[in-house]
Amino acid sequence: MNLKRRLLMSAIAISMAGALPSFAAAEGTIAIITPSPDNPFFKAEADGAAAKAAELGYETMILVHDDDANKQSELFDSAIAAGVKAIILDNAGADASVAAVQKALDAGIPSFLIDREITATGVAKSQIVSNNYQGAQLGAQEFVTLMGETGEFAELLGKESDTNAGIRSQGYHDVIDQYPDMKMVAQQTANWSQTEAYTVMESMLQANPGIKGVISGNDTMAMGAYAALEAAGRTDVIVVGFDGSNDVRDSILAGGIKATVLQPAYEQAQLAVTQADAFLKNGSTGVDEKQLMDCVLINGENASKLETFALTE
Template sequence: MNLTKRALLASFVALPLMASTALADGLISIIVNDPSNPYWFTEGEVAKKTAEDMGYEANVAAHKGDTNTESNLIDTAITNKARAIILDPANADGSVGAVKKAVDAGIPVFIVNAEINTAGLAKAQLVSNNAQGAALGASAWVEAVGGEGDYVELFGAPSDNNAQTRSNGFETVLSQYPDLTKKAQEVANWDRTQGYTKMQSMLQANPDIKGVISGNDEMALGAIAALKEAGKLDGMVVGGFDGSPDSVDAVKAGELAYTVLQPVAIFSAEAVKQADHFINTGNLAVETEKQLFDCLLIDASNADKYTAAFTLSE
């Protein structure tokens, strides 16, 4: 395990936990996207630690965006008689069948981070308020750019509703500034390497852009690498979204204008607490299925208050 992941794990010790009941036992299965991304790594490890601290066994598995793998992992959870499943779905539509399979087997599913497009299957869907976060980031981006000039956008995975929600949120704000022109938009699937290559091609076609607005930090960090290589980073405004440790380092270094912090450490723990409540009472802790958690802006003014992975202290 590398130093970054050790630091992330160490930071989870400070998370406040709801008192566990004496009945807390059995397995909670946690299924995330790809733990090579620090966001999803944090999501899985926070949920695992929360479950273990409450008395459950817990395991973390990854589907890496593949619905067939996800379906197989759900089958494994059913075979292992999991008391609950914490799932970051692979696909807004394509994951519905896997969730239904678990529900039909009597296992409650608590969705985190990315929604599914069918209501009433999962006991809860706990997600960042992506529209609020996108508007927050876009406003900061406009202020940094100065309200005029050409720019490009890096778009996340089309199978994830968060990608379109963030892009729409950017557009709602940026369209209010007639002197801003979006010259290109490329899908980079939340990936740093794809962000790098897509930025290279957009920069070649649009050498005079003033800024890059990105649907997540990994794509933004890839764009920064491409801009550095081309000698174009000075004066360029790049905005991110997630609040990853690497992105906060880039903010402190003056390479990234800001990142929008998703409270993944909060809602991942909360999903497990709600699962525990349902396991032990048969009732929902929160009646509303879709639960939104507001995002926070991290820029040079408050980056020093970033005290743990995906955690901003007041």
């Protein structure tokens, strides 16, 4: 029994030793840890980081934490054990992720954060986030213009426990509330979900048939709301989303949804890898830890240039 177990262990050790040199052959391995790729936004992050890493000669290890801080912590253990050179992370919670990033730092592995910040500074080497507030203001300004600065509208909120949901809503209102003729008649969460947005939109439309516009905290909810409006024969209602997904791009090109705001997820992930590379080679990223990336308004004019969260020229 004991012998068997020892044999098994050595077999595992040999196979691991066999696997390691293949990492070492390149510049080393970079771990890319993101939430679930069932949201194309996070998929774009992972793809962008992986593409840049490959370009710079790194191997990649792509991991998914499903917004579970505990799972994220385990993934960090695995990445540390695998001897990665750096970690690119879209984290699973501003407070809950600090310890994991610290753990990697203690093991001599630098982390580069994208999309969402953590509450501590000096632990990660970079924290590159989209300027959600600036993006929301862009979207809101376009929304107000499309509405002709007047009329009843509804707002679909994201998951209320998510900071970005609050920041976007704040950005929307800081612009829209300056126009006294813009009247919000309904505000509900649809938890970032297309299915929920569909039913919530139908009910809101029943309660407030005079709705002229809908501003949504993200693109999936905008898609759900537009499907409901279409079913109700109310394609005249102006819908504005946030994220810059391909689905909404197609809808904009087909004359459905009017506008969205692109968070440059792909570019952001690439930037994080570039900074990781600089840090590994020179011992410094050469820029501040906290960096904000501006969002870009997408409407009928530039929608055709949008592809998986990146604008092509």
